[in-house]
Amino acid sequence: MKILSFWNEAGGATKTTMVAELGYLLSTRQNEAGSANRVLLIDLDPQRSLTRRMGLLDDPSSKAHRLGATLNIILQEAENDFPEPFIPERMPALRVIPAHQQLRSLDNILMTDDSLLIGLRDALHRLEADYDYILIDTPPSNGGLTRAALVASDAAVIPMPTHIKSVENIENVTQVLAQCRRLNPSLQIASFIPTVYNKQRTQDREIYEMVAQQLSDLAPISPPVTERPAIFRDVLPARGAVALDQPGNPATQELNAVLDHLLEVI
Ligand SMILES: Nc1ncnc2c1ncn2[C@@H]1O[C@H](COP(=O)(O)OP(=O)(O)OP(=O)(O)O)[C@@H](O)[C@H]1O
Numbered sequence: 208m209k210i211l212s213f214w215n216e217a218g219g220a221t222k223t224t225m226v227a228e229l230g231y232l233l234s235t236r237q238n239e240a241g242s243a244n245r246v247l248l249i250d251l252d253p254q255r256s257l258t259r260r261m262g263l264l265d266d267p268s269s270k271a272h273r274l275g276a277t278l279n280i281i282l283q284e285a286e287n288d289f290p291e292p293f294i295p296e297r298m299p300a301l302r303v304i305p306a307h308q309q310l311r312s313l314d315n316i317l318m319t320d321d322s323l324l325i326g327l328r329d330a331l332h333r334l335e336a337d338y339d340y341i342l343i344d345t346p347p348s349n350g351g352l353t354r355a356a357l358v359a360s361d362a363a364v365i366p367m368p369t370h371i372k373s374v375e376n377i378e379n380v381t382q383v384l385a386q387c388r389r390l391n392p393s394l395q396i397a398s399f400i401p402t403v404y405n406k407q408r409t410q411d412r413e414i415y416e417m418v419a420q421q422l423s424d425l426a427p428i429s430p431p432v433t434e435r436p437a438i439f440r441d442v443l444p445a446r447g448a449v450a451l452d453q454p455g456n457p458a459t460q461e462l463n464a465v466l467d468h469l470l471e472v473i
């Protein structure tokens with residue numbers, strides 16, 4: 208089992224998009240035993256973007272609206288029973304643990320005590336026999352929720368739009384990862400994924416070059432995901448994924464190339 212946290216402290220860095228897209232693609236591929244990968248997606252962001260995107264909030268009576276369906280209970284007490292994962296209607300091979308707005312209150316509490324920060328890791332390791340991959344969507348911050356995810360992970364995956372804001376932010380990202388290594392010494396950066404890339408724009412090309420030159424010492428650089436606002440926007444209300452709804456689109460090819468690269472480096 209591999210546990211990967213998708214994180215970038217910057218907001219709107221395409222973390223949730225990459226968890227949903229790569230999670231879906233992983234579930235369509237086979238594991239070493241020749242059966243479909245068993246993939247669990249965990250939403251640790253109180254904004255609940257991944258939960259919403261998977262369609263779990265559409266029914267007001269769904270249990271996904273309840274705090275008890277989330278990892279709140281595990282984050283407070285690692286020995287507690289793991290919540291029952293949800294099956295998203297349009298991607299039934301995936302399993303999803305939703306988020307709740309009240310997770311926000313844990314962001315500071317988790318920082319107060321190392322034994323709380325390592326709780327998630329202990330709880331996820333109990334799922335070793337159940338999943339091939341666990342992908343965690345993190346909030347755009349460096350608080351306790353993000354750190355609990357990083358401490359629990361084999362590696363961090365860093366999506367980064369090819370904008371100057373992303374590059375400026377990388378120092379913070381590496382600092383937080385270094386701090387998390389105190390509790391998880393083997394934490395790696397699996398890859399930087401350049402996203403929302405527009406090769407017609409000079410600035411995007413320059414930043415892509417800069418990333419390739421300056422960050423490749425820290426971690427492998429993934430093939431890019433091109434900017435396609437309409438394609439990535441339309442899958443949201445459809446509760447789908449680009450690869451599911453637009454299998455012939457070049458975006459799907461790119462996402463498959465990103466996944467191939469990720470599987471090579473982890
Ligand atoms: N390749 C792309 N081209 C154009 N738009 C994209 C692309 N990938 C993602 N987006 C859009 O970028 C926006 C931000 O993406 P997303 O919500 O995944 O970022 P995030 O890092 O999870 O944000 P937050 O920090 O709020 O959690 C979304 O509207 C998404 O549809």
Ligand SMILES: [Mg+2]
Nearest residue numbers: 222223252256
């Ligand atoms: Mg998000």
